[in-house]
Amino acid sequence: MIRGLRNIAAGLGFSLLGVFGEGVPDPHESILRSWIEASSHLTRFEAEFRQTRHLKALTQPLVSTGRVWFSAPDQFRWELGDPPQSVAVRSGDTLLILSPRLRRAESYALGGNLTGPGRDLMGLLEGAFPRSIEDWKGRFEITAVSTNQGVLRLDLRPRSPAARKLMPALIVGLDPGSLGLRLTEMVMVDGSRIRSEFGTLRTNAPISPELFRLDVDPTWKRIRNDSTP
Amino acid sequence: MPLGVLLVVWSLYRLRLDSDPLSLLPAGLPSVATLREHQALFPSARELLITVKAGTPEEASALAEGIAWDLGRRKDLVESTRWDTGFRESIADTVAWAWAQRAPMDLEVLEQRLEAGRIAQELAACRERLATTLDPAEIARLAYDPLGLLDVPGLSGMEAPGRAQADPFSSSDGTFRVVSVAPLNPSMPYREAAVWLGRIRGVVEEARQRIVGNPDGKTVRVAFTGYVAIMAETANGMERDLTSSVTLTLAVICLLFWVTHRSLKPLAWLVVSLLLTFLVTLALGSLVLGELNVISCGFASVMMGLVVDYALVGYQEMRACPGRSLGQIRTAVMPGILWSAATTAGTFLSLHFAGLPGLSELGTLTAMGLVVGAIVTLFWFLPRVAGRGPARVGEGEGLELGEAGVPGPFARWLAVAGTCVLMGFAVGVLALKGWPRIEGASDPLMPRNSASQEAMEELRSELGRTHKTSWLLVRGPDPESVHARFAEAVPGLEDARRTGAVVGFQLPSVIWPLPTHSRTNQATLGRLGGRADEFRSRLLEAGYGSNALHLADSILQRWHRWSGSGEGIPTWPEGVFGRWVAPMTSARDRDGSWIGRGLVETPSNREGFPSLSSGIQIAGWENLGPELLARVVGRVRVLTAAIAIALTLCLWLAFRRWTEVVLGLGALALSFGLLFTVMSLTGATWNLLNLVAIPLILGTSVDSTIHVQLALRRQGGDLRAVWRSTGVALLLCAGANIAGFGSLAWSSNAGLASLDLVCAGGVVCVLVVVLLLLPAWWLVLHRRPKGLSPSPGLQAEANDLTPNGSSGCTNDLTPNAMGQSPGPKPWTMKEDLSPDASEEPKDLSPGATPIPKGLSPASKPSHLYGVWAWWIALQVARRIGRRPLAGVTRLGMRLYMAVRPDRLDLVRENLRPVVGGEASRLRAIAKANGLGFAEKLVDLWRLEAGIRSRVRLAPEAGWHPFREAVASRKGVLLVTVHLGNWELGGPLLADLGVRPLVLSAAEPDSGLTTLRAAARAHHGVDTLVVGSDPFAFVEVIRRLQEGGVVALLLDRPVGSGVESRFFGRPFMASPAAAELARATGARIFPMVVIRDAEGPVARALPEVVYDRSNVADRELRRTFTTRLLATFEEVIREHPEQWFQFVPVWKSGPSGDGVSGP
Structure with a gap:
């Protein structure tokens, strides 16, 4: 049960992963190429978002707000909660997940010989920032494309069985005109859904490098996973 | 014969092959002992593992479950099956039980956290964390376990550090699954295992067809591994190897034989002989060794390759010498074959010291096969090929010596x-x-090109076991002591992990039963279980749905039941997981002690086991190599x-x-x-x-x-x-x-x-x-x-x-060989005196005697006659009594006579003129002669070891003149023959106040000569070693002229001696006695020491009275020598079994120069 349950929230916080991706069956090839083309012009990205967690174990959804920063090619920062309760920072080959209230920092080495959940997590992250259409198509496929309430909706399915064990489906909402990111929604194995809606989007504006620093308060508990430096 | 056949058949029937790879390893090694213990105690070590590789996790899971289900229903084949740990189904059972095993302090902390005043605050914090955490596992846990009951202290330790894949039944992507199958009879022999495996394959194939439904099986692959599969494959593979290697060896042997001899019947007999040797050896192996290890079956072809040499030797001898009888051929080749068999068998027996039991058995079987092969060749093969096929002169025996085959300097x-x-x-x-x-x-101990091994490699790879795996066994009188030892092991393992000696480890500490904790915690758990309704209402108030209540309800119900019903807390978790984990992690020994099993992973590039604290056993196939x-x-x-x-x-x-x-x-x-x-x-x-x-x-x-x-x-x-x-x-x-x-x-x-x-x-x-x-x-x-x-x-x-x-x-071997001796030469002390004057048992050890070149092996000194063998014999004689020594020596003599029948033939030929030509009597006396010689040797060893046997003086008239002659100091020449215990005569004379000089030839080595001379001197007997030194003769004459006593033997033939008559036959006797008589005029007394029922007795025969003119010339001396020899004929006829002549004594055969017998 534990394994099944913990898969529910896999990929939580990484709902952007489909936003910058590409790939697809032939009927949707043109949309995908347009999306990748639009994403390729995106060197910096900053947004606020509202995340709603519809968990099957709870009678009411949990709502929180957060912010996200991205800087090509391999830096991003994700904060959830106000003040932030969880922070994920990627810089180069290192991903750091901070829990300020618990005074805990978990670090992952990207590109290392990770196995299990760590490997899946990193795979999803890399999928969010594709280098090419082939990379993205190796990770996802588009199962449906529709337009609803002014949003271009792409229904995605992870190709990796391991990834599907965490998240059977992913929905990405794009602006029909600019193909900019509007929302993501992860569907978990137990039916729980985590929806992030983005607002106040700023693109290619300067971002302080301080946001991507990996410094950790030495008094915090630090957990290294595998070959983390 | 029929009895032998029955014995062979019975032995072959009861032959069992041990196919356990562990039997190949030395039991004395600690890690091997631990492996054996592990295999005996943990049934999972003998399970069959079925691996399923499919294109999708769903397909793999469905097929694995279907196989487990189908096999589980076959109670005639299978004890149980399993395709996952059952942890998901048993999570409430396991967690409820795990809390019971924790320290009471942990339960107090839990109880405080769930106090009525704090629970609302706990649930609020939980909701906030649920809304903001990025950890998927944490979301799942907090959503379905808001009370935090899954936070059992230490439970996370179930996953070893560095181990990403903890599910032993599935790969991380789920496309590879493992089904474990416990056989109904885990100890079945390999043939039964092969049949069993075949039936299991049938069931699995049916399941595959039903569930996957693609007959070509392209997307689904099923393989079999684990102990049963590897054992069955190994043993059946060895059986095939045995058959094919024996066939191949036989084919090569046949080919070689045919190319060389081109004769069909001997070839057929050769093949039959080899097969007979093989069967008899296998039967002997079964009798002597009981169960044979499969690897030892490799002996067959090795043995055949060696045994065929014996047959070739015998057959070649037969073809080279077509005129000779079977007996002569056998006599000729037997020593070589038996010695060769003995030395090669000795070499193979030395494999016992190699330290690997499988090889030891192979060595023993090969050694037995060599001995059996030698016997079969000599007594079965040779009689059947005797007289068959034309002899080919020119294949070796007809070589012209000195042909132009000597290469020139350039070629060299x-x-x-x-x-x-x-x-x-x-x-x-x-x-x-x-x-x-x-x-x-x-690895060399394992089979190669093995499907089951490949399946095992795939299993390891798919389950992420890229490192070497070893088992860690901890023993204790009760669960608590085992748990304590696990705790003691952790610092050492952590240190080893830091230094890189260990990659990861898994100890069952967190799921290990601790009955003392359980008993203490029962009350606390009961209180918490009793608050189930309260917790339910609190959770609903906090916004949790019924889904979130299920786990907590299940755990609280169990706690309540355990505390209220009186059944108590079980030793192991209830449910499927508990039934799996208990035999996987623990075992009970016969003495009731507990054994806990952990797992240690070491780097694949590192050999050997990490060093851990004492009391912890560690073993694994992959790390056995260095040890x-x-x-x-x-x-x-x-x-x-x-x-x-x-x-x-x-x-x-x-x-x-x-x-x-x-x-x-x-x-x-x-x-x-x-x-x-x-x-x-x-x-x-x-x-x-x-x-x-x-x-x-x-x-x-x-x-x-x-x-x-x-x-x-x-x-x-x-x-x-x-x-x-x-x-x-x-x-x-x-x-x-x-x-x-x-x-x-x-x-x-x-x-x-x-x-x-x-x-x-x-x-x-x-x-x-x-x-x-x-x-x-x-x-x-x-x-x-x-x-x-x-x-x-x-x-x-x-x-x-x-x-x-x-x-x-x-x-x-023929008496004519005597004719190959060098022609007559001028007489020297060496040629005429040494063989005759020797007092030693030169018969078996005539190394020091001047043996004419070309004499048969029987006429050569025994290799046993050397200083070390003699010294050892003296040491033994000094330490044990006469009776056991005589028994051993007689036994040795019997063996010697069996191994060297040519010696016995020779004795018969020597005795023929003495006792007549009746074959049966000759045989009996010859055997008695050999055994009598053993008795004589014992007396001699004891004498030289310082232990005197009492020698009686026979009441004969000859003693008085002898004493008189000694007293007159005019020189006495004592002559005797190789009859009875002639060596005892020297010390006897010393007892009579005479210090005799004994003429002796040099022994095979100088050390032995010195040793024996010293022994004589100890008994008051001087020794003069004669050889080619002409001045030795002068010393003998001087001694006689000074009135001394000189003793010499007469009855050893000398190539350059004088042709006398002895028992009516021509006899090349030494003229030494006659020459000394001529030179000194010494009085001559014949004397013998024979053994009767009461022991040795000395007899003085009548003095040989002569006039010096009777020995003036060579012809007279020849006649005189004949007269001297004749004085012994009667006493030799009385005691032929004590006339010890083991070299040919007659000039040209028992019948002499065509002279008929007496």
Whole structure:
């Protein structure tokens, strides 16, 4: 049960992963190429978002707000909660997940010989920032494309069985005109859904490098996973 | 015969093959003992593992579940099946139980956290964390376990550090699944296991067809591994190996035989003999060893390759000497075959010291096979091929000595230059590429090209077990002590992990039962269980749905039940997981003690086990290599050194020349150098098993160097003749040996195959060096101005050792061989006195006597007659009583007579004129003579060891004149014959106040001469060692002229003696007594010491009165010698069983020069 349950929230916080991706069956090839083309012009990205967690174990959804920063090619920062309760920072080959209230920092080495959940997590992250259409198509496929309430909706399915064990489906909402990111929604194995809606989007504006620093308060508990430096 | 057949059939019927790979390992090693213990205690070690690889996780899961379900219903085949741990289904059972095993303090913390006043705050914090955490696992846990009951302290330790994949039944992507199957009979023998496995395969295939439904099976792959599959595959593979290697060896042998002899019937008998040898050996192995290890079955082809040599030797002898009877042929070849069998068997028996039980059994079986093969050849094969087929003169025996086969200087030096080039090449290759590497892994003990092994490798890879896995066993009288030892092990394991010696480890500490904690915690758990309704309402208030309540409800219900019903807390978790985890992590020994099992992973590039605290046993197949290798290397070193020393000794005994000994050792050294070079070039390596090839090659190849050098001696360096006789024979024998070893190169056991490949390669290298290079070396070192001329004496000597034993047709066994002795020469002390004057049992040890060249082996000194053997005999005689010593000696004599029947034939021929020609009587007296000699030896050893036997004086008239003659000091010549205990006469004379001088020949070695002279001196007897020194005779005359007493023996024939008559036959007697009589006029007294029922008794025969004019010339002395001999005829006829003559005594056969018997 534990394994099944913990898969529910896999990929939580990484709902952007489909936003910058590409790939697809032939009927949707043109949309995908347009999306990748639009994403390729995106060197910096900053947004606020509202995340709603519809968990099957709870009678009411949990709502929180957060912010996200991205800087090509391999830096991003994700904060959830106000003040932030969880922070994920990627810089180069290192991903750091901070829990300020618990005074805990978990670090992952990207590109290392990770196995299990760590490997899946990193795979999803890399999928969010594709280098090419082939990379993205190796990770996802588009199962449906529709337009609803002014949003271009792409229904995605992870190709990796391991990834599907965490998240059977992913929905990405794009602006029909600019193909900019509007929302993501992860569907978990137990039916729980985590929806992030983005607002106040700023693109290619300067971002302080301080946001991507990996410094950790030495008094915090630090957990290294595998070959983390 | 029928009884023997029945015995063989019965033994073969009860033959059982041990197919357990663990039986190959030395039981004395601690890690092996732990492995055995592990296998005996943990049933999972004997399970069958079925692996399923599918395109999707769903497909793999469905098929694995279906297979487990179908097999689980086959109660006639299977005890149980499992395709996952059952943890998901049993999570409430497991967590409820795990809390009960925690320290009471942990329960207090839990109870405080769930206090009524704090629970609302706890649930609020939980919701906030749920809304913001990025950890998927945490979301799942907080959503379905808001009370935090899954936070059992230490439970996260179930996943080992560094282990990403903790599910033992599934790969991380779920496309690979494992189904474990516990057989109904886990100890079934391998044939039954093969049948069982076949039935299991049938059930699995049906399940696959039903569930997957693709008959071509392209997307789904099912494989079988685990103990049962590996054992069945190994054992059945070995059975196939045995059949194919025996067939191949037989085919090669048949081919070689046919090419050489082109005769069908002997070939058929040869094949039957080899098969008979094989069956009898297998039956003997079954009787002696009980259960045979499968690897030891490799003996068959090795044995056949060696045993066929014996048959070839016998058959070749038969063809070379067509006129000789079966008995003569057998007598001729028997010593060689038996000695060869004994020495080679000894070499194979030395495998006992290699430290690997499988090889020990192989060595024992091969040794038994060699002995059986020798007997079958001599007593079954030879009688059946006797007289068959025409003899081919010219295959060795008809060689013309001195043919133009001696190579010129250019050819010799060319060969030597070739040697240098070869050595340079070997040195260069070894310098550049290095010596063949020694592999430390235990892989050679496992089968190769094995589907079950490949499946195991895939399983390890798919489950992320990229490191070496070892088991860690901890023992204790109760669960608490085992748990404490696990805790003690953790710091050491953590240290090892930090240093890289350990990659990860799993200890069952968190799921280990602690009954004392359970009893203490029962009340707390009961209180918490009783608050289930309260917790439910609190959770609903906090916004949790019914989904979130399920786990907590289940756990609280169990706690409540355990505390209220009186059934108590179970030892292990209830549910599926509990039933799986208990036998996986724990076992109970017969004495009731508890054993806990953990798992340690070590880096794949690191050998050996990490060192842990005492009391913790660790073992694993993958890490056994270094420990085993250290043991085997140590043993092989000692073994090789011992065999090298023994071989040097053998070479010395064979050659008696250091140059040839050095050449022999050099040839072996170069052969090994070549073997190493070939191995280095081909990338072959030494491993646990093929290291043993070193002593094995040494032991089986040394005779090649002996045969070639002796053939060179015999043929005077004529290479053509050497090749036609010894060379061809060696080639045939080596071919058979190579076939025997090489046929196992395709064995399914990697180690056995490598061992046999190295052995076969070694034999080839030895053959190349010995046949192509050694003769050139020999010729360079033995150059003579006009070339070498073959020596008849050397030829006779070498005939004994020639592998086919036929060249030259060993007619040295015939009495005519005496005629090959050198012609008459001027008389010297050595020739005339030494053999006769010797007091020792020269019959079996006439090494010091001047044996004419060309005498038969029976006429040569026994190799047993040397200083060390004699010294040991004296030591033994000094320490044990006469009766046990006599018993052992008689037994030894019986064996000797069985091994050397030619000696017994010779005794019969010597006794024929004495007792008549009745065959049965002759046989009986000859046997009694041999046993009597054993008694005589015992008396002699005891005498020389300082223990005097009482010798009675017979009441005869001769004593008085003897005393008178001694008192007159005019010199007394005591003459005697090899009758009874003549050596006891010397000390007897000393007792009578006489200090006699005994004339003795030099012994086979100077140490023995000194030893024996000292022993006589101890008893007041002087010794004069006579030889070629002419002044020795002067000393004897001086002694007699001074009134001394000199003793000598009369009845040993001397080639250059005077032809006298003895028992009516011509007899080449020593004229020494007559010459001394002529020179000194000493009085001559015949005397004998014989043994009757009461012990030794000395008899003084009537004085031989003479006038010096009667010995004035040679003819008179011949007559006088005949008269002297005649005085002993009557007493010898009275005691023929005590007339110890073990060399031919009659000039040209028992009937003399055509003179009829008396």
